[in-house]
Amino acid sequence: MKVEQVMKQAVQACHAHDSLERAAQLMWDHDCGCVPVVDNAEHVVGMITDRDVCMASYTKGGTLRELRVEDAMSKKVCVCREGDRVENAERMMSANQIHRLPIVDADGHLVGILSLNDLAQEAGREGAKKKAEVTFSDVGQTLGSICRPRGSRAIAVAA
Secondary structure, eight states: OBGGGTSBSOOOOBOTTSBHHHHHHHHHHTTOSEEEEEOTTOBEEEEEEHHHHHHHHHHHOOOTTTSBGGGTOBOOOOOEETTSBHHHHHHHHHHHTOSEEEEEOTTSBEEEEEEHHHHHHHHHHHTTSTTOSSOHHHHHHHHHHHHSOSSOOOOOOOO
């Protein structure tokens, strides 16, 4: 199965110079927890999550209106092409511990986004098929890889 068969095509994006308020508004209005950051040519240059917005506001002490997306976005971005196989996208998500993957066309322009939710929903649709291409087992393995601890940092527990 190809990524284009599972991805969301109606994807919202913002620019690095946009305010964090703009990114948060896009996430709220479109019920998503992440927005790709694109340049003027619609090439993906970063990703910003709702957590990134919150942590930037907290650590930098500014308002969402004052802070810019570039202050909080992840600049290390993994992308997939719309014609790639879903299995390749799942491997990329697992290896990089990411929940969402921007999808680009042959020219590198943003055309969609593939999320772990999209994979789980596809597994549900395919559950009755004898030869499902996206299975709950595959999605579970991807989720397990994404959720594994990234380092040996100690976790503080509030009393």
